Amino acid sequence: MSPAPPAPAAPEPLSVVGIGADGWDGLPAASRQALCAAEVLIGGARQLALLPAECTGERVPWPSPLRPAVPGLLAAYAGRRVCVLASGDPMFYGIGRTLTEVIEEQAAAGAGRAAGGPPATALRILPHPSSVSHACARLGWPLEDTEVVTLVGRPTENLVRALYDGRRVLVLSAGAGTPAEVAALLRAHGFGPTRMRVLEQLGGPRERTAEGTAHDWDAPPGDPLNVLALDCRRAPGTPALAAVPGLPDAAYEHDGQLTKRHVRAATLAALAPAPGELLWDIGGGSGSIAIEWLRAHRSCRAVSVERDPVRAERIGRNARTLGAPGLRVVTGAAPAALDGLPAPDAVFIGGGLTAPGLLAACWAALPAGGRIVANTVTLESEALLADWYRRHGGELVRLAVAHAVPVGGFTGWRQAMPVTQWAAVKPLPAAPSPPALPQENEPS
Numbered sequence: 513m514s515p516a517p518p519a520p521a522a523p524e525p526l527s528v529v530g531i532g533a534d535g536w537d538g539l540p541a542a543s544r545q546a547l548c549a550a551e552v553l554i555g556g557a558r559q560l561a562l563l564p565a566e567c568t569g570e571r572v573p574w575p576s577p578l579r580p581a582v583p584g585l586l587a588a589y590a591g592r593r594v595c596v597l598a599s600g601d602p603m604f605y606g607i608g609r610t611l612t613e614v615i616e617e618q619a620a621a622g623a624g625r626a627a628g629g630p631p632a633t634a635l636r637i638l639p640h641p642s643s644v645s646h647a648c649a650r651l652g653w654p655l656e657d658t659e660v661v662t663l664v665g666r667p668t669e670n671l672v673r674a675l676y677d678g679r680r681v682l683v684l685s686a687g688a689g690t691p692a693e694v695a696a697l698l699r700a701h702g703f704g705p706t707r708m709r710v711l712e713q714l715g716g717p718r719e720r721t722a723e724g725t726a727h728d729w730d731a732p733p734g735d736p737l738n739v740l741a742l743d744c745r746r747a748p749g750t751p752a753l754a755a756v757p758g759l760p761d762a763a764y765e766h767d768g769q770l771t772k773r774h775v776r777a778a779t780l781a782a783l784a785p786a787p788g789e790l791l792w793d794i795g796g797g798s799g800s801i802a803i804e805w806l807r808a809h810r811s812c813r814a815v816s817v818e819r820d821p822v823r824a825e826r827i828g829r830n831a832r833t834l835g836a837p838g839l840r841v842v843t844g845a846a847p848a849a850l851d852g853l854p855a856p857d858a859v860f861i862g863g864g865l866t867a868p869g870l871l872a873a874c875w876a877a878l879p880a881g882g883r884i885v886a887n888t889v890t891l892e893s894e895a896l897l898a899d900w901y902r903r904h905g906g907e908l909v910r911l912a913v914a915h916a917v918p919v920g921g922f923t924g925w926r927q928a929m930p931v932t933q934w935a936a937v938k939p940l941p942a943a944p945s946p947p948a949l950p951q952e953n954e955p956s
Contacts, residue, residue, distance in 0.1 A: 526586070527595040528602045528611060530640030533716025533737060535562035543638045547597075552589045555597030558737075569595065578607075582614045601642035605662045605684060608637055646714035647682055647739045650721075658682055668693050672835025673807055675703055675744055677752070683740035688733035691722075694740055698726035702750025707743040710734060753834070757781070757804045764830050769797035769823060771862055771887065774913045775931050780804055782885045782907075782935040783858045787811045792856040792874070794846045795863025799827030799839065802860075806836035813838070815853055819845040819864075847873035855879060861886040865893040871900060880940045889929045897934040906936025 527546040532538050539547075547553065550569040553560060560571050572589075575581045586594075602608030615635060648655045659674045662684040671694065674681045683694060691710045698706050704727035712720045712735040722731050746752065753759055758777030764770055771779060779801060783791065785808040793802035796816035805814050816839055818824040824843040831839035842849050847870045859874045865888055874884060884906075888894055901908040910932050914925040 525634035525636045526611065526615075527593075527636045527638065528598055528608050529595055529638045530598045530600050530602050530606070530642075531559055531562060532600055532640050532643075532646075533713045533719070535716070536564055538640070538715065540638075543640070546595050546636070546638060549593055550595035551592045552594045553597065554585060554589075554594065556599070559597040559599065563597075569593075579610055582610060583618070586614065586618075598640075599643075601639045601645075602637055603639065604642045604644065605664065608635075611635060641715070643684065643711075643714050643739045644682055647711050647741060650711060650714070651709075651741055653680055653682075653741075660684070663690055663694075667832070667837040668697050669832045669835055669837040670810075671697060672701060672833070673810070675701060675746075675835075676755070677744060677746040679744045681742040681744060683742065685736070685738045685740060688736040688738070691731065691738070691740055692729065692733070694742075695726040695729035698742075702747045703744055704747050705745035707745070709741040710738050711741060712738045714739060755807075757808070759800070759804060759834070763834060764798045764800055765826055765833075766798035766800075766830075767823070767826075769863070771797065771800050772913070772928065775887065775911050775933075776800055776804065778911055779860065779885055779887060779933065780808070782933065783860055783883055785809065785812050785858070788813075789857035790814065790854060792817065792850070792853065792859045792877075794850075794859065794861045794870070794874070796827050796841070797823060797862060799830045799841070801862060802827075802839055803831050803834050803836045805858075806831075806839055807834065813840075815840045815842055815856075817842045817844065817846050817849050819843070819849070846870055850874075850877065853877075856882065858883040859885070865896055871896065875904070875938065878938045880938055882938045883935070884938070885933065885935045887931050887933050889931055894932045897932060901934050901936075904936050906934060908932070908934050 527550065529543045529546055547563060547567045552572060553563065553567060553569040554572045555574065557573050560573060596607060596611065598606045598608060600606065612635060644660055645655065648658060659679060659681045661671050661674050661681060663670065663686045664684055671683060691708065695708060698704060704725065706726045708724055708726055708729060710722040722734060724731060751760060753763060757780035758773050761770060761773050783805065785805045787809045788811045791802060791805045791814040793814060793816040796802060796818035799816050802814040802816040806812050816827050818827060818841065821843050824841050827841050831837055846864055846867060850873055855877055859878060861874065864870060865886060878884060886897055888897060897908065910930050912927065912930040914927045916923050917926045
Protein backbone atom coordinates (compact mmCIF):
# COMPACT_ATOMS: atom_id res chain seq x y z
CA MET A 513 0.00 0.00 0.00
CA SER A 514 1.60 3.24 -1.11
CA PRO A 515 1.86 6.04 1.45
CA ALA A 516 -0.57 8.94 1.19
CA PRO A 517 0.86 12.00 -0.55
CA PRO A 518 2.00 14.73 1.84
CA ALA A 519 -0.49 17.49 2.56
CA PRO A 520 0.22 20.70 0.67
CA ALA A 521 2.12 23.29 2.66
CA ALA A 522 0.13 26.13 4.10
CA PRO A 523 0.56 29.30 2.04
CA GLU A 524 2.40 32.30 3.36
CA PRO A 525 -0.09 34.56 5.16
CA LEU A 526 -1.06 37.67 3.24
CA SER A 527 -0.30 40.69 5.42
CA VAL A 528 -2.35 43.87 5.13
CA VAL A 529 -0.74 46.89 6.77
CA GLY A 530 -2.58 50.12 7.43
CA ILE A 531 -0.53 53.28 6.95
CA GLY A 532 -1.45 56.91 7.61
CA ALA A 533 -0.38 60.29 6.28
CA ASP A 534 2.48 60.21 8.80
CA GLY A 535 3.99 57.34 6.79
CA TRP A 536 6.77 55.13 8.13
CA ASP A 537 7.22 57.18 11.32
CA GLY A 538 3.68 56.41 12.45
CA LEU A 539 3.91 52.63 12.05
CA PRO A 540 4.29 50.29 15.02
CA ALA A 541 7.06 47.69 15.14
CA ALA A 542 4.90 44.78 13.93
CA SER A 543 3.83 46.69 10.80
CA ARG A 544 7.41 47.70 10.03
CA GLN A 545 8.61 44.12 10.41
CA ALA A 546 5.92 42.84 8.03
CA LEU A 547 6.84 45.44 5.42
CA CYS A 548 10.59 44.79 5.68
CA ALA A 549 10.08 41.01 5.44
CA ALA A 550 7.79 41.17 2.41
CA GLU A 551 9.02 39.95 -0.96
CA VAL A 552 6.16 41.74 -2.73
CA LEU A 553 4.61 45.09 -1.69
CA ILE A 554 1.24 45.93 -3.26
CA GLY A 555 -0.47 49.29 -2.78
CA GLY A 556 -1.42 52.64 -4.21
CA ALA A 557 1.38 54.75 -5.67
CA ARG A 558 1.01 57.29 -2.82
CA GLN A 559 1.27 54.58 -0.17
CA LEU A 560 4.25 52.83 -1.78
CA ALA A 561 6.08 56.16 -1.92
CA LEU A 562 5.85 56.42 1.89
CA LEU A 563 8.08 53.36 2.37
CA PRO A 564 11.84 53.69 2.95
CA ALA A 565 14.56 51.90 0.99
CA GLU A 566 14.90 49.25 3.69
CA CYS A 567 11.62 47.78 2.42
CA THR A 568 13.28 45.86 -0.40
CA GLY A 569 10.31 43.89 -1.74
CA GLU A 570 9.11 44.25 -5.33
CA ARG A 571 6.71 47.21 -5.45
CA VAL A 572 3.49 46.59 -7.37
CA PRO A 573 0.98 49.46 -7.77
CA TRP A 574 -2.70 48.56 -7.83
CA PRO A 575 -4.17 48.46 -11.34
CA SER A 576 -7.48 50.11 -12.15
CA PRO A 577 -10.15 48.86 -11.83
CA LEU A 578 -8.93 47.25 -8.63
CA ARG A 579 -11.49 44.58 -7.66
CA PRO A 580 -11.30 42.47 -10.85
CA ALA A 581 -7.48 42.43 -10.59
CA VAL A 582 -7.27 41.06 -7.04
CA PRO A 583 -7.65 37.31 -7.82
CA GLY A 584 -5.02 37.50 -10.55
CA LEU A 585 -2.54 39.30 -8.30
CA LEU A 586 -3.05 36.79 -5.49
CA ALA A 587 -2.42 33.95 -7.95
CA ALA A 588 0.60 35.64 -9.55
CA TYR A 589 2.42 36.01 -6.23
CA ALA A 590 1.23 32.84 -4.51
CA GLY A 591 3.93 31.24 -2.37
CA ARG A 592 5.76 34.53 -1.78
CA ARG A 593 5.58 36.83 1.24
CA VAL A 594 3.12 39.48 0.12
CA CYS A 595 2.24 42.64 2.03
CA VAL A 596 -0.63 44.88 0.93
CA LEU A 597 -0.68 48.54 1.96
CA ALA A 598 -3.97 50.14 2.99
CA SER A 599 -4.94 53.66 3.93
CA GLY A 600 -5.61 53.80 7.68
CA ASP A 601 -7.72 50.91 8.96
CA PRO A 602 -7.85 48.25 6.20
CA MET A 603 -11.22 46.96 7.46
CA PHE A 604 -12.95 50.36 7.44
CA TYR A 605 -14.04 51.00 3.83
CA GLY A 606 -10.63 49.65 2.87
CA ILE A 607 -8.89 47.00 0.82
CA GLY A 608 -9.15 44.55 3.73
CA ARG A 609 -12.80 43.91 2.93
CA THR A 610 -12.12 43.24 -0.74
CA LEU A 611 -9.29 40.83 0.07
CA THR A 612 -11.41 39.03 2.66
CA GLU A 613 -14.28 38.59 0.20
CA VAL A 614 -12.01 37.33 -2.58
CA ILE A 615 -10.28 34.85 -0.27
CA GLU A 616 -13.65 33.62 1.05
CA GLU A 617 -14.88 33.15 -2.54
CA GLN A 618 -11.75 31.18 -3.40
CA ALA A 619 -12.14 29.05 -0.27
CA ALA A 620 -15.77 28.31 -1.15
CA ALA A 621 -14.78 27.33 -4.69
CA GLY A 622 -11.97 25.16 -3.35
CA ALA A 623 -14.33 23.32 -1.00
CA GLY A 624 -15.79 21.56 -4.04
CA ARG A 625 -12.42 20.34 -5.28
CA ALA A 626 -10.90 17.01 -4.41
CA ALA A 627 -9.12 16.68 -1.07
CA GLY A 628 -5.52 17.77 -1.25
CA GLY A 629 -6.20 20.95 -3.21
CA PRO A 630 -4.38 24.15 -2.30
CA PRO A 631 -5.33 25.51 1.12
CA ALA A 632 -7.00 28.87 1.49
CA THR A 633 -4.81 31.95 1.82
CA ALA A 634 -4.44 33.20 5.38
CA LEU A 635 -4.94 36.91 6.03
CA ARG A 636 -3.12 38.95 8.67
CA ILE A 637 -4.48 42.46 9.31
CA LEU A 638 -2.29 45.11 10.95
CA PRO A 639 -4.51 48.19 11.33
CA HIS A 640 -3.68 51.86 11.72
CA PRO A 641 -5.98 54.58 13.13
CA SER A 642 -8.52 55.47 10.44
CA SER A 643 -9.08 58.97 9.11
CA VAL A 644 -12.41 58.92 10.96
CA SER A 645 -10.65 58.26 14.28
CA HIS A 646 -8.23 61.10 13.57
CA ALA A 647 -11.07 63.44 12.58
CA CYS A 648 -13.14 62.73 15.69
CA ALA A 649 -10.05 63.28 17.83
CA ARG A 650 -9.43 66.69 16.21
CA LEU A 651 -13.08 67.75 16.43
CA GLY A 652 -13.88 66.34 19.86
CA TRP A 653 -16.78 64.35 18.39
CA PRO A 654 -17.74 61.03 20.01
CA LEU A 655 -17.13 58.43 17.32
CA GLU A 656 -20.21 56.38 18.25
CA ASP A 657 -22.47 59.42 17.75
CA THR A 658 -21.02 60.43 14.38
CA GLU A 659 -22.51 59.35 11.07
CA VAL A 660 -19.95 58.27 8.47
CA VAL A 661 -20.67 58.37 4.74
CA THR A 662 -18.15 57.36 2.10
CA LEU A 663 -18.23 58.94 -1.35
CA VAL A 664 -15.22 56.98 -2.60
CA GLY A 665 -16.50 55.32 -5.75
CA ARG A 666 -20.09 56.15 -4.79
CA PRO A 667 -22.62 58.80 -5.88
CA THR A 668 -22.67 62.07 -3.93
CA GLU A 669 -26.44 61.55 -3.47
CA ASN A 670 -25.69 58.83 -0.90
CA LEU A 671 -25.13 61.68 1.55
CA VAL A 672 -28.78 62.80 1.42
CA ARG A 673 -29.98 60.04 3.76
CA ALA A 674 -27.66 61.33 6.50
CA LEU A 675 -28.91 64.94 6.42
CA TYR A 676 -30.82 65.75 9.60
CA ASP A 677 -30.84 69.02 11.51
CA GLY A 678 -28.20 68.93 14.25
CA ARG A 679 -26.56 65.73 13.00
CA ARG A 680 -22.78 65.44 12.81
CA VAL A 681 -21.54 63.69 9.67
CA LEU A 682 -18.07 62.74 8.48
CA VAL A 683 -17.71 62.31 4.72
CA LEU A 684 -14.87 60.25 3.24
CA SER A 685 -13.92 62.23 0.14
CA ALA A 686 -13.33 60.84 -3.33
CA GLY A 687 -10.81 63.61 -4.06
CA ALA A 688 -10.06 67.30 -4.06
CA GLY A 689 -13.34 68.16 -5.79
CA THR A 690 -15.60 66.43 -3.25
CA PRO A 691 -16.01 69.41 -0.85
CA ALA A 692 -17.44 71.63 -3.61
CA GLU A 693 -19.75 68.83 -4.77
CA VAL A 694 -20.99 68.28 -1.20
CA ALA A 695 -21.56 72.01 -0.69
CA ALA A 696 -23.69 72.13 -3.87
CA LEU A 697 -25.71 69.12 -2.74
CA LEU A 698 -26.30 70.66 0.70
CA ARG A 699 -27.55 73.87 -0.84
CA ALA A 700 -29.84 72.00 -3.23
CA HIS A 701 -31.44 70.09 -0.32
CA GLY A 702 -31.97 73.07 1.96
CA PHE A 703 -28.92 72.57 4.17
CA GLY A 704 -27.00 75.68 3.11
CA PRO A 705 -26.36 76.82 6.73
CA THR A 706 -24.37 73.62 7.42
CA ARG A 707 -20.89 74.25 8.80
CA MET A 708 -18.26 72.49 6.69
CA ARG A 709 -14.70 71.69 7.70
CA VAL A 710 -12.28 70.01 5.31
CA LEU A 711 -9.58 68.10 7.20
CA GLU A 712 -6.61 67.36 4.94
CA GLN A 713 -3.67 64.95 5.44
CA LEU A 714 -4.91 63.94 8.89
CA GLY A 715 -2.12 62.77 11.18
CA GLY A 716 0.63 63.88 8.81
CA PRO A 717 3.04 66.81 8.84
CA ARG A 718 0.98 68.65 6.18
CA GLU A 719 -2.32 68.49 8.09
CA ARG A 720 -4.56 71.46 7.31
CA THR A 721 -8.18 72.53 7.89
CA ALA A 722 -10.41 74.72 5.71
CA GLU A 723 -13.76 75.95 7.07
CA GLY A 724 -16.95 77.65 5.90
CA THR A 725 -20.65 77.03 5.32
CA ALA A 726 -22.21 75.22 2.41
CA HIS A 727 -24.13 78.36 1.50
CA ASP A 728 -21.00 80.44 0.83
CA TRP A 729 -18.44 77.69 0.12
CA ASP A 730 -15.94 78.95 -2.45
CA ALA A 731 -12.67 77.37 -1.30
CA PRO A 732 -10.50 76.14 -4.18
CA PRO A 733 -9.77 72.40 -4.40
CA GLY A 734 -7.16 71.39 -1.85
CA ASP A 735 -5.42 68.14 -1.03
CA PRO A 736 -7.18 65.05 -2.45
CA LEU A 737 -6.60 63.19 0.86
CA ASN A 738 -9.32 64.80 2.94
CA VAL A 739 -12.31 64.17 5.17
CA LEU A 740 -15.31 66.51 5.44
CA ALA A 741 -16.89 67.28 8.80
CA LEU A 742 -20.48 68.52 8.58
CA ASP A 743 -22.50 70.15 11.37
CA CYS A 744 -25.84 69.78 9.61
CA ARG A 745 -28.22 72.75 9.78
CA ARG A 746 -31.50 72.87 7.86
CA ALA A 747 -32.51 76.21 6.35
CA PRO A 748 -35.82 77.69 7.60
CA GLY A 749 -38.75 76.43 5.55
CA THR A 750 -36.99 73.29 4.32
CA PRO A 751 -39.30 70.28 4.81
CA ALA A 752 -37.99 67.71 7.26
CA LEU A 753 -37.73 64.15 5.93
CA ALA A 754 -38.17 61.54 8.64
CA ALA A 755 -36.01 58.46 9.13
CA VAL A 756 -39.11 56.22 9.13
CA PRO A 757 -41.33 55.26 6.16
CA GLY A 758 -44.12 57.61 5.16
CA LEU A 759 -42.35 60.59 3.58
CA PRO A 760 -44.65 63.43 2.48
CA ASP A 761 -46.19 62.84 -0.93
CA ALA A 762 -44.74 66.20 -2.02
CA ALA A 763 -41.23 64.73 -1.62
CA TYR A 764 -41.84 62.74 -4.82
CA GLU A 765 -42.12 63.77 -8.44
CA HIS A 766 -45.11 61.81 -9.76
CA ASP A 767 -47.97 61.72 -12.26
CA GLY A 768 -50.53 60.39 -9.80
CA GLN A 769 -49.07 56.87 -9.75
CA LEU A 770 -47.86 57.09 -6.16
CA THR A 771 -48.56 54.92 -3.12
CA LYS A 772 -49.86 57.61 -0.81
CA ARG A 773 -48.14 58.43 2.44
CA HIS A 774 -50.28 56.59 5.01
CA VAL A 775 -50.75 53.49 2.86
CA ARG A 776 -47.03 53.57 2.07
CA ALA A 777 -46.13 53.53 5.76
CA ALA A 778 -48.42 50.55 6.36
CA THR A 779 -47.00 48.78 3.30
CA LEU A 780 -43.39 49.19 4.44
CA ALA A 781 -44.37 47.92 7.89
CA ALA A 782 -45.76 44.76 6.26
CA LEU A 783 -42.69 44.35 4.05
CA ALA A 784 -40.45 44.64 7.16
CA PRO A 785 -37.12 45.67 5.59
CA ALA A 786 -34.01 44.33 7.33
CA PRO A 787 -30.30 45.08 6.72
CA GLY A 788 -28.89 43.53 3.56
CA GLU A 789 -32.24 42.35 2.17
CA LEU A 790 -33.38 42.72 -1.45
CA LEU A 791 -36.82 43.99 -2.51
CA TRP A 792 -38.60 43.57 -5.82
CA ASP A 793 -40.90 46.57 -6.32
CA ILE A 794 -43.17 45.61 -9.20
CA GLY A 795 -45.19 48.32 -10.90
CA GLY A 796 -42.87 50.94 -9.45
CA GLY A 797 -44.91 54.02 -10.44
CA SER A 798 -42.88 56.74 -8.73
CA GLY A 799 -40.56 54.36 -6.87
CA SER A 800 -41.72 55.37 -3.41
CA ILE A 801 -41.85 51.85 -1.91
CA ALA A 802 -38.39 50.87 -3.16
CA ILE A 803 -36.88 54.22 -2.16
CA GLU A 804 -38.19 54.06 1.39
CA TRP A 805 -37.09 50.42 1.63
CA LEU A 806 -33.55 51.60 0.76
CA ARG A 807 -33.74 54.46 3.25
CA ALA A 808 -34.48 51.94 6.02
CA HIS A 809 -30.82 50.82 6.10
CA ARG A 810 -27.80 51.63 3.97
CA SER A 811 -27.20 47.93 3.19
CA CYS A 812 -30.75 47.32 1.89
CA ARG A 813 -31.06 46.66 -1.85
CA ALA A 814 -33.99 47.08 -4.23
CA VAL A 815 -35.03 46.59 -7.85
CA SER A 816 -37.96 48.60 -9.20
CA VAL A 817 -39.72 47.14 -12.24
CA GLU A 818 -41.75 49.61 -14.30
CA ARG A 819 -43.04 49.06 -17.84
CA ASP A 820 -43.49 52.78 -18.69
CA PRO A 821 -40.11 54.30 -19.75
CA VAL A 822 -41.14 57.81 -18.66
CA ARG A 823 -42.06 56.58 -15.19
CA ALA A 824 -38.90 54.49 -15.04
CA GLU A 825 -36.79 57.61 -15.61
CA ARG A 826 -38.83 59.44 -12.97
CA ILE A 827 -38.14 56.65 -10.47
CA GLY A 828 -34.41 57.16 -11.02
CA ARG A 829 -34.70 60.91 -10.41
CA ASN A 830 -36.71 60.38 -7.22
CA ALA A 831 -34.15 57.85 -5.99
CA ARG A 832 -31.27 60.27 -6.47
CA THR A 833 -33.16 63.18 -4.92
CA LEU A 834 -34.06 61.18 -1.80
CA GLY A 835 -30.66 59.63 -1.22
CA ALA A 836 -31.18 56.19 -2.75
CA PRO A 837 -29.10 56.33 -5.94
CA GLY A 838 -28.36 52.61 -5.65
CA LEU A 839 -31.92 51.71 -6.69
CA ARG A 840 -31.84 49.51 -9.78
CA VAL A 841 -34.61 50.36 -12.22
CA VAL A 842 -35.69 47.74 -14.76
CA THR A 843 -37.89 48.96 -17.62
CA GLY A 844 -40.25 46.22 -18.73
CA ALA A 845 -43.49 44.42 -17.99
CA ALA A 846 -43.62 41.77 -15.30
CA PRO A 847 -43.46 38.81 -15.09
CA ALA A 848 -41.19 38.69 -18.18
CA ALA A 849 -39.00 41.50 -16.80
CA LEU A 850 -38.27 39.45 -13.68
CA ASP A 851 -36.16 36.91 -15.57
CA GLY A 852 -32.54 36.97 -14.42
CA LEU A 853 -33.10 39.14 -11.36
CA PRO A 854 -31.44 38.00 -8.11
CA ALA A 855 -33.82 36.19 -5.74
CA PRO A 856 -35.70 38.65 -3.51
CA ASP A 857 -36.20 38.60 0.24
CA ALA A 858 -39.45 40.50 -0.18
CA VAL A 859 -41.77 41.41 -3.06
CA PHE A 860 -44.18 44.32 -3.36
CA ILE A 861 -46.74 44.39 -6.17
CA GLY A 862 -48.26 47.81 -6.61
CA GLY A 863 -49.53 47.40 -10.16
CA GLY A 864 -50.25 44.82 -12.83
CA LEU A 865 -51.68 42.22 -10.42
CA THR A 866 -53.93 40.72 -13.08
CA ALA A 867 -51.03 40.09 -15.51
CA PRO A 868 -51.12 36.34 -16.21
CA GLY A 869 -48.69 34.44 -14.00
CA LEU A 870 -47.38 37.46 -12.07
CA LEU A 871 -48.38 36.40 -8.57
CA ALA A 872 -47.30 32.83 -9.21
CA ALA A 873 -43.90 33.96 -10.51
CA CYS A 874 -43.31 36.19 -7.49
CA TRP A 875 -44.36 33.46 -5.04
CA ALA A 876 -42.06 30.96 -6.75
CA ALA A 877 -39.11 33.39 -6.63
CA LEU A 878 -39.42 33.96 -2.89
CA PRO A 879 -37.32 31.79 -0.58
CA ALA A 880 -38.89 30.20 2.48
CA GLY A 881 -39.49 32.97 4.98
CA GLY A 882 -39.72 35.62 2.24
CA ARG A 883 -42.50 38.19 2.37
CA ILE A 884 -44.97 39.30 -0.27
CA VAL A 885 -47.26 42.35 -0.10
CA ALA A 886 -49.73 43.34 -2.80
CA ASN A 887 -51.98 46.41 -2.89
CA THR A 888 -55.00 47.07 -5.11
CA VAL A 889 -58.01 49.35 -5.45
CA THR A 890 -59.94 47.34 -8.08
CA LEU A 891 -62.55 44.63 -7.52
CA GLU A 892 -60.91 42.32 -10.06
CA SER A 893 -57.54 42.39 -8.35
CA GLU A 894 -59.20 42.20 -4.94
CA ALA A 895 -60.87 38.93 -5.96
CA LEU A 896 -57.45 37.60 -7.00
CA LEU A 897 -55.92 38.55 -3.65
CA ALA A 898 -58.81 36.93 -1.80
CA ASP A 899 -58.11 33.69 -3.65
CA TRP A 900 -54.41 33.78 -2.77
CA TYR A 901 -55.30 34.58 0.84
CA ARG A 902 -57.56 31.52 0.92
CA ARG A 903 -54.79 29.31 -0.50
CA HIS A 904 -51.74 30.67 1.32
CA GLY A 905 -53.00 32.51 4.40
CA GLY A 906 -51.34 35.66 5.63
CA GLU A 907 -53.32 38.83 6.25
CA LEU A 908 -55.96 40.45 4.06
CA VAL A 909 -56.78 43.98 5.20
CA ARG A 910 -58.53 47.04 3.85
CA LEU A 911 -56.84 50.39 4.43
CA ALA A 912 -59.13 53.42 4.37
CA VAL A 913 -57.85 56.96 4.82
CA ALA A 914 -59.92 60.14 4.98
CA HIS A 915 -58.61 63.71 4.98
CA ALA A 916 -60.25 66.74 6.56
CA VAL A 917 -61.22 69.30 3.90
CA PRO A 918 -63.24 72.53 3.86
CA VAL A 919 -66.98 72.11 3.34
CA GLY A 920 -68.34 75.62 2.90
CA GLY A 921 -67.51 77.36 6.17
CA PHE A 922 -67.07 74.05 7.96
CA THR A 923 -64.82 70.99 7.78
CA GLY A 924 -65.65 67.50 6.61
CA TRP A 925 -64.02 64.24 5.61
CA ARG A 926 -62.98 63.32 2.07
CA GLN A 927 -62.48 59.57 1.70
CA ALA A 928 -59.64 58.28 -0.45
CA MET A 929 -60.17 55.07 -2.42
CA PRO A 930 -59.79 52.15 -0.01
CA VAL A 931 -56.80 49.89 -0.61
CA THR A 932 -56.99 46.13 -0.22
CA GLN A 933 -53.71 44.66 0.93
CA TRP A 934 -52.61 41.05 1.09
CA ALA A 935 -49.44 40.26 3.04
CA ALA A 936 -48.02 36.79 3.54
CA VAL A 937 -44.83 34.97 4.51
CA LYS A 938 -43.80 31.98 2.43
CA PRO A 939 -43.74 29.02 4.82
CA LEU A 940 -40.75 26.85 5.52
CA PRO A 941 -40.88 23.43 3.87
CA ALA A 942 -42.56 20.78 6.00
CA ALA A 943 -40.17 18.59 7.97
CA PRO A 944 -40.20 14.93 6.90
CA SER A 945 -42.20 12.66 9.18
CA PRO A 946 -40.09 10.35 11.36
CA PRO A 947 -40.23 6.67 10.45
CA ALA A 948 -42.90 4.72 12.30
CA LEU A 949 -41.59 2.68 15.22
CA PRO A 950 -42.33 -1.05 15.14
CA GLN A 951 -45.23 -2.05 17.35
CA GLU A 952 -44.82 -4.60 20.13
CA ASN A 953 -44.78 -8.22 18.84
CA GLU A 954 -44.14 -6.96 15.28
CA PRO A 955 -40.90 -8.03 13.58
CA SER A 956 -38.40 -5.19 13.47
